Amino acid sequence: MWSYQHQRFTVHQLAALADNYIYLIDTGAALACVDPAEAAPVISACAELARPLTHILNTHHHWDHTGGNLELKTRFGCTIVGAAHDAARIPGIDKKISEGDDLQLDKQHVSVLDIPGHTSGHIAFVLAGEKNNALFCGDTLFGAGCGRLFEGTPEQMWQSLEKLIRLDTENKTDTDFYCAHEYTLSNLEFCLKKVSKHTPVNEYYAWSLTRRNKQLPTIPGTLKREIQCNPMLLPAQADFCKTYAAEHTIADDAVSVFTHIREARNHW
Numbered sequence: 580m581w582s583y584q585h586q587r588f589t590v591h592q593l594a595a596l597a598d599n600y601i602y603l604i605d606t607g608a609a610l611a612c613v614d615p616a617e618a619a620p621v622i623s624a625c626a627e628l629a630r631p632l633t634h635i636l637n638t639h640h641h642w643d644h645t646g647g648n649l650e651l652k653t654r655f656g657c658t659i660v661g662a663a664h665d666a667a668r669i670p671g672i673d674k675k676i677s678e679g680d681d682l683q684l685d686k687q688h689v690s691v692l693d694i695p696g697h698t699s700g701h702i703a704f705v706l707a708g709e710k711n712n713a714l715f716c717g718d719t720l721f722g723a724g725c726g727r728l729f730e731g732t733p734e735q736m737w738q739s740l741e742k743l744i745r746l747d748t749e750n751k752t753d754t755d756f757y758c759a760h761e762y763t764l765s766n767l768e769f770c771l772k773k774v775s776k777h778t779p780v781n782e783y784y785a786w787s788l789t790r791r792n793k794q795l796p797t798i799p800g801t802l803k804r805e806i807q808c809n810p811m812l813l814p815a816q817a818d819f820c821k822t823y824a825a826e827h828t829i830a831d832d833a834v835s836v837f838t839h840i841r842e843a844r845n846h847w
């Protein structure tokens with residue numbers, strides 16, 4: 580278990596399954612689990628913290644994000660929060676939410692964003708902090724990558740990614756992102772071979788390699804670094820789009836460039 584201190588809450592990170600991360604948001608009175616892939620690591624963490632689980636927050640319906648829902652609900656009687664758009668596929672859901680809805684964890688306000696693309700009902704949770712905001716983005720944004728488009732169009736996914744970019748560009752406060760898988764290193768290998776070799780990507784790769792060699796997570800990361808290095812976010816930069824589009828003889832708008840890079844990653 581790794582722990583990260585924000586001003587009014589702490590995030591605990593648990594490794595699960597092959598490469599999943601489960602998070603516990605600890606506000607003092609509330610202890611909320613984001614995307615319990617399985618129940619066992621959460622039960623152990625609650626025992627270690629000597630605290631009961633009060634909430635489960637699901638970003639989307641996939642089994643490796645909701646697999647622990649029912650066992651944890653039976654054990655702790657916790658409240659399960661998930662996307663209203665996808666309520667039928669979230670096991671044990673109690674509170675159905677979508678963008679703009681109010682969610683409180685104890686005294687901590689949680690904003691909800693609709694970010695479809697990976698699945699049709701994917702949502703994100705944002706907790707504002709004085710120094711660093713925390714974004715829980717499930718399988719939409721990864722370290723140097725993004726989720727596959729199982730149920731959405733490239734246009735939808737691109738709009739969702741732009742929404743996450745704006746969390747950084749329209750806020751004075753930096754945002755740390757907590758995604759649900761450790762894919763950073765292979766995503767960066769793809770980026771270096773197929774998309775961009777610029778210095779920040781090389782530095783991100785060297786840092787990630789050191790972390791992984793020590794069996795440490797590369798997550799959480801910052802949205803700032805993703806905007807600079809993530810091949811799925813680079814299409815937000817017009818100059819990058821022009822260069823990439825010319826190299827691949829495609830249209831140079833952001834959606835066309837994003838679609839091409841996402842396709843290339845699917846077949847890499």
Ligand SMILES: [Zn+2]
Pocket residue numbers: 639641697718
């Ligand atoms: Zn998923």
